[in-house]
Amino acid sequence: MTGEQLFFNWPTRVALGRDDFFVTDANASAYAMVSAPDSWPSGKLALIGPKASGKTHLARVFAQMTGAVILSAADLTDTTDTPRAGHVVVEDLQDLRPEGEEALFHLHNNLAGQGYLLLTATIAPSRWSIALPDLASRMQGTAVARISDPDDQLLAAVIMKLFEDRQIAPTPGLVAYLSSRIERSFYAAQDIVARLDAEALSSGRKVNERLARALLEKD
Numbered sequence: 001m002t003g004e005q006l007f008f009n010w011p012t013r014v015a016l017g018r019d020d021f022f023v024t025d026a027n028a029s030a031y032a033m034v035s036a037p038d039s040w041p042s043g044k045l046a047l048i049g050p051k052a053s054g055k056t057h058l059a060r061v062f063a064q065m066t067g068a069v070i071l072s073a074a075d076l077t078d079t080t081d082t083p084r085a086g087h088v089v090v091e092d093l094q095d096l097r098p099e100g101e102e103a104l105f106h107l108h109n110n111l112a113g114q115g116y117l118l119l120t121a122t123i124a125p126s127r128w129s130i131a132l133p134d135l136a137s138r139m140q141g142t143a144v145a146r147i148s149d150p151d152d153q154l155l156a157a158v159i160m161k162l163f164e165d166r167q168i169a170p171t172p173g174l175v176a177y178l179s180s181r182i183e184r185s186f187y188a189a190q191d192i193v194a195r196l197d198a199e200a201l202s203s204g205r206k207v208n209e210r211l212a213r214a215l216l217e218k219d
Contacts (some may be wrong), residue, residue, distance in 0.1 A: 021057055022157035026148045033145040034062050037087075037116040041142075042107075044117040046093070046125050049147030052186035054158075055120040059089045062118055076100030082107040086115045093121040093128055093139075105135040120161045150186060155179050158186060161206075162193040168200075171208040183217055192216075 022075060030047060037043070042164050049055050063070055068087035075093040080103040082088075088111060096104065121128065130136040143153050150158060156179045163170050182188045195215055200207050 018092060019056065020161065021061055022154060022161065024154040024157070024159040025056075026138055026154045030145040031058065031115065033143075034058050034118065035065070037062070037066065037118075040116065042141075043113065043115065044119070044142050045122045046139075046142045046144045047118060048121075048124055049122070050127060050149060050186055051122055051152075052190045053147045054186070057092060059118060059120055063087075063089055065146075066116060068116065068118065071090055071099060073097075073104070076103040078102050078143045082110065083115075084110045084112045087111075087117075088115065089118045089120070091104065091120045093119050094123050096128065096130065101130060105132060105138075108135070108138055109151055112174065149184060150189075152177050152179060152184075155184055155189060158189045159193060162189060164201070166193065166197050168193075168207050171206065174207065174209055174212060177209050178212055181212075 027049075030049070030095065030116070033039070033045060034047060047055050047058060059070065062068060066087040068089050069083050070081070070089045070091065071091045072095075073090050074097065075163065076082075076090075076096065077099045077142070080100070081183055082103050088107060090104065090107070108117065119125075119139075119142065125139045125142050128136075128139055128140060156175050157180055159175050160170075163175075178189075182192050192212070196207050197212060199211060199215060205211050
């Protein structure tokens with residue numbers, strides 16, 4: 001990019017296609033399992049990983065591949081009309097409320113042997129707070145795919161993607177600079193890119209190492 005870097009407060013456009021998902025040792029196993037639903041025991045899989053680790057992205061890849069319907073666990077209630085066939089993703093199971101347990105129970109039973117059920121969460125099924133005994137036993141028996149904390153390669157790729165989603169062209173060397181200085185976590189990557197974007201918009205400064213250094217020194 002030549003000349004002055006321009007900043008516009010556009011809504012963030014998150015790229016969630018299959019080609020946008022960067023695979024390394026940290027998420028290769030999860031990617032392989034989600035991509036092969038025929039191998040899921042009883043047709044269901046729990047995708048577990050830290051916040052901002054790419055679970056939603058991988059769930060969208062699965063939905064694009066299978067035509068699955070995507071639901072949020074927090075939105076389920078005792079009046080939710082859940083799909084009776086096909087394939088379904090239920091995101092953020094750690095946020096399931098008591099009034100949503102019956103809906104998830106019926107969804108699970110409807111899809112048994114009829115479709116794939118992908119569940120995402122930040123914690124393992126054994127730690128989901130589910131009061132309904134029949135549902136709890138079914139969830140605890142779900143196969144698990146895990147996304148680990150990012151390795152160096154994945155952390156750099158995540159930072160670059162976060163910049164691209166915000167339509168920011170970082171200066172050369174900035175991604176490597178950030179990768180070596182922030183906590184090795186998906187949340188830390190998301191946080192620093194959001195803060196750089198906000199600071200650049202408010203101050204009119206470029207997104208570069210000098211701005212990043214100023215923000216990191218505040219920490």
